[in-house]
Amino acid sequence: MAKQFAQVGDLRIHYELADYTEPWRSHEPESFLLYPGYCRNMEFWRAWVPLLGRDYRVLRLDARGYGETSKPPVGSAITAEMLAKDAIGLMDVLKLERVHWVGESTGGAVGLVAAHAFPDRIASLTVFNTAAKMGAETTTAYALDQPDQAAAIEKYGVAEWCRQTIRWRVDLEHAPEGIGEWIATEMAKTPAHVAVAAFRLFSTVDLTPLLSRIQAPTLLILGSKCTQRRKKNMAEMRDALPHAKLVEIEGYEQGLHFLAPDAMVAEVRRFLQEMAGPRRGWKSGLALM
Incomplete structure (x- = not known):
C-alpha cells in the first residue's frame, strides 16, 4: 500500500486507513483509531x-x-491537547465521525x-499500560x-537509550529474536528533541481530574506480570x-x-459486544448513553 499523508493544520500526518470490510453491507462500518x-x-x-x-475500518x-x-522545530513544546486535536x-x-480509540502507554x-x-x-476507549500520572519509579528507571530521561536521551540518542531500557518496554520472556533491535530502530525515527519534548509532557501531566468526567466506555488492559504498583494505578483509574x-x-x-x-484484540471485541449487552465485570452497569 502506498504511503498516505494528510495535512492537518501545521502538521503533515503519516497514516494508513485500511478498509477490508464487505462493500455490499448496507451500513457504514465502524472505525478504530490505533494511537502509538x-x-x-x-x-x-x-x-x-x-x-x-x-x-x-x-x-x-x-x-x-x-x-x-x-x-516540530527544536524547542517546540508538545501538549496532550495538541496531540488529541x-x-x-x-x-x-x-x-470519520466517531472511532473506537485504542492507545498504548x-x-x-x-x-x-x-x-x-x-x-x-x-x-469507546481502550488503554493499556497507561498511567493518568506517571510515577517517580518510571521516570527514575528511564533516566x-x-x-532524568531527557538527559539520558540527549547523551545516548533515542536508539541506544531504547536498547538500554528495553526490559521495561518488552516482556523479554516472550520477545522473539531481533525484536529489541527492531524496536530501537523504529523508535529512533523520532528525533531526540521530539522525544525530550514528549518526555517533558508525559512526565508532568496529571489526567486524574479528568477521569470522572469521561463518559466513553473504557477498557483498561494490563499484563498479569506487571508490577503491583502498575496494577494498583490501573485499578484506581x-x-x-x-x-x-x-x-x-x-x-x-x-x-x-x-x-x-x-x-488483546479478543478482549477488545468482547468489550464492544458487552457495550451493547450485559456488562460483566464492569465497574458501572449503566446503559450506554
Missing part, C-alpha cells in the same frame, strides 16, 4: 489490521514528530484527553545514569472512570499489543 505509545509509530500496530479489518497514524509525520483533525480530513493518555475534550467523537472494565492478559508484562495481539 511514546516515540513509537504505526508499525507497532501491524498485527491488529488483519485482526480487526474484516469488520472495521482501521486507522493507524504516526503522532506529531513520531515516525514519518512532520517534525491532531488526531481529531485527521478524523475530520478522512470524514502514552497513547492511552492522549485518548483520555480526546475522550474528555471530544466526547461525541470517541465511541539510566543521568539526572478503573474506579475513577464512570464506565470502565479492567482485564489482565495472563503471563505477560509489557509490549502486549505486538507480543500478544490475538489476545
Whole structure:
C-alpha cells in the first residue's frame, strides 16, 4: 500500500486507513483509531489490521514528530491537547465521525484527553499500560545514569537509550529474536528533541481530574506480570472512570499489543459486544448513553 499523508493544520500526518470490510453491507462500518505509545509509530500496530479489518475500518497514524509525520522545530513544546486535536483533525480530513480509540502507554493518555475534550467523537476507549500520572519509579528507571530521561536521551540518542531500557518496554520472556533491535530502530525515527519534548509532557501531566468526567466506555488492559504498583494505578483509574472494565492478559508484562495481539484484540471485541449487552465485570452497569 502506498504511503498516505494528510495535512492537518501545521502538521503533515503519516497514516494508513485500511478498509477490508464487505462493500455490499448496507451500513457504514465502524472505525478504530490505533494511537502509538511514546516515540513509537504505526508499525507497532501491524498485527491488529488483519485482526480487526474484516469488520472495521482501521486507522493507524504516526503522532506529531513520531515516525514519518512532520517534525516540530527544536524547542517546540508538545501538549496532550495538541496531540488529541491532531488526531481529531485527521478524523475530520478522512470524514470519520466517531472511532473506537485504542492507545498504548502514552497513547492511552492522549485518548483520555480526546475522550474528555471530544466526547461525541470517541465511541469507546481502550488503554493499556497507561498511567493518568506517571510515577517517580518510571521516570527514575528511564533516566539510566543521568539526572532524568531527557538527559539520558540527549547523551545516548533515542536508539541506544531504547536498547538500554528495553526490559521495561518488552516482556523479554516472550520477545522473539531481533525484536529489541527492531524496536530501537523504529523508535529512533523520532528525533531526540521530539522525544525530550514528549518526555517533558508525559512526565508532568496529571489526567486524574479528568477521569470522572469521561463518559466513553473504557477498557483498561494490563499484563498479569506487571508490577503491583502498575496494577494498583490501573485499578484506581478503573474506579475513577464512570464506565470502565479492567482485564489482565495472563503471563505477560509489557509490549502486549505486538507480543500478544490475538489476545488483546479478543478482549477488545468482547468489550464492544458487552457495550451493547450485559456488562460483566464492569465497574458501572449503566446503559450506554
